[in-house]
Amino acid sequence: MRILFANPNTTVAVTDRIAAVARAAASPGTEVIAVTGAYGVPYIATRAEAVIGGRVALELLAEHAPGCDAAVIAAFADPGIGGARELLSIPVIGMAEAAMLTACMLGRRFSIVTFSTAMGPWYRECVDANGLAARLASIRCVPGGFRDIHTVAEEKADALVAACQAAVADDEADVVILGGAPLAGLADVVADRVPVPLVDGVAAAMRQAEVLAALKPRKATAGTFRAPDPKPITGVPAPLENLFGRRDV
Template identity: 60%
Template sequence: MRILVANPNTTEAVTAKLMAAGAAVADPRTVLVPMTAHRGVPYIATRADAVIGGAVALEMLAEAHTTVDAAIIAAFGDPGLGGARELFDIPVVGMAEAAMLSACMLGRSFAIVTFSGGLVPWYNECLDWNGLRGRCAGIFALQGAFRDIADVQSEKEGALVELAAKVVIDHAADVVILAGAPLSGLAQTIRDRVPVPLVDGIQAAVKQAEALVALKPAKATTGTFRRPAAKICTGIPDALKARFERTDG
């Protein structure tokens, strides 16, 4: 099967981390197809960033959806996920959603640990969108600046381990999610230094996407995720315009 890994920010180095972490757990028969946003922000950290990222994610899926069996919106917080599920016929998995659902299979409560306090408000809204507030022990972030988004996981590794371990003790978290695409792959590196299971967002998303493809779900023709009725659009890329206007066959 072919799974699109759509990174809706513009940092190629983050896409490389996503691909390496995803490939480490993918079935040997799975082909991961990388795609990096050609416009937008270097990394998504705020609600405003997420609005831009969501629009870009829809453009990316419109361009590639006929060539893949499933897609991953590869930014923690899942910008554009609901809209993507309306518009496209293939399974679309959000990285945050996959991480949280996987964490629920490993323990009663999970904590989300990330590298920047600026991400917390957006992640809180993502938590509520998924209806998992009651399973979450909290969202915890490092404070202070970092040098480079591409190297933040190596720069902050020790501090992230310390924070994760503290959260487990202080908040009785059964599972810890390492949140943010720039942290992709870190869970496997530090798994023996935190006393509960760690969940990596892209790795959870790859396995969830593989499962959904194998299940062969039908596209909804009724309900809230049915494809919307045709609507004329202006000023958007041709592939996405055709999807909205239902001129793509």
Template identity: 55%
Template sequence: MKLLIVNPNISTSVTELIEAEARRSASPGTALTLRTAPFGVAYIETRAEAAIGAYATLVELAEHHAGHDAAVIAAFGDPGLAAAREMLPIPVVGLTESALMSAAQLGGRIGIVAISRRIRAWYRETVDACGMHSRLASIRCLDEPLADIGSVQRDKGEQLVALCRAAVREDGADVLIIAGAPLAGLARQVAERIPVPIVDGVSCAVRQAELLAGLAPRRASEGSYAAPPTKACQGLPPALARLVGREGHDNENEEGNS
């Protein structure tokens, strides 16, 4: 099995964290391809940044999905996830949806711990889009500038643990999600210090991508996740243009499903 993992942020240090946790989580024999967004921001906090990250992610997925069995969008908030599912002939998962679905099987109320206050609105909207708003206990977050997104685990580890404990004791969380690619692997490190189950988006997404690839679901030919209709487009990278409207779209889908 071969998985394509795209970091929608431009931070290569974060991609290294994602890769380390993905390799710890993947099944023996699963091969991983890691890609970092070639443009965008260091880490996504706002809706505008998410839109930019979504476009960068779609470009990377279009250019590199061939030969892979499934893909992972490795940013909490899942920028471009629904669009990627429309256009790609392979299953695509995101960190938020994967973590939420996994957490829901471990407890009733779900707490999320994140890296910045500004990020909360986008995360809350993503939780709502996943249909999990009624299960959300709280979103707690760091409330100070980050000197280096690649070292946030080391720099803010104790504060993040304190936020986890507060989410349990004060907000009633039954299970926790450590949110965001910059925190990949932290749940594994602090699990014994937290009194409830704690999950990591990267590990959940890798496992669910493997599961979906193994199930080999049929590609939708009707409904809202059918491939985009053929139409003229302008200014798009060729690989993306082939997937979202140019001639040859149907042939590419057939090759991807063979």
């Protein structure tokens, strides 16, 4: 089985972090392919950046998904997920969606804790888009800057743990999601400091991608995510242009 992780940000070190966590969570024999956006922002934190990230995600998937059994959009809040499901024939998993659905199987209400206040509104819209607002206890964003996006998990670990503890004590969260690809791997490190389950979006997406790939679902020919009618498109890389013209992925 081959699972693609497409990071629509430009930070290769974060992609390496994602890949390490995904490989640790993968079943024996599963191959993880991790790729990084060639343009855009170092990490996506706003709606505007997510629009750019959505295009980057589609380009990465179009180029690298052939030969893969499933793909993961490896940025929290899942930029481009709807378009990817229209165009591709393999299952496409969103990291945030996977984390939230996993959290719903571990408790009644979940909180999302992340490292930047800019992410709060966008994350809330992601929860709403997935129909899970009634299951959301809170979104807590740790304030203040950081030195390096690659090491923000270690730099803000104590503050993130405090936010997780507050989500449990004050917001009545049964489960806490650590939101953002740069936080991949932190859940295992701090699990014993938080009194409820912690969900790592990369690990959750890895396991769900394997399940969906094994189920081999057919590509929808009706409904919301059916393939759109072929249409000419200009100014995009050839693999993405091909997807708009035919359905071979």
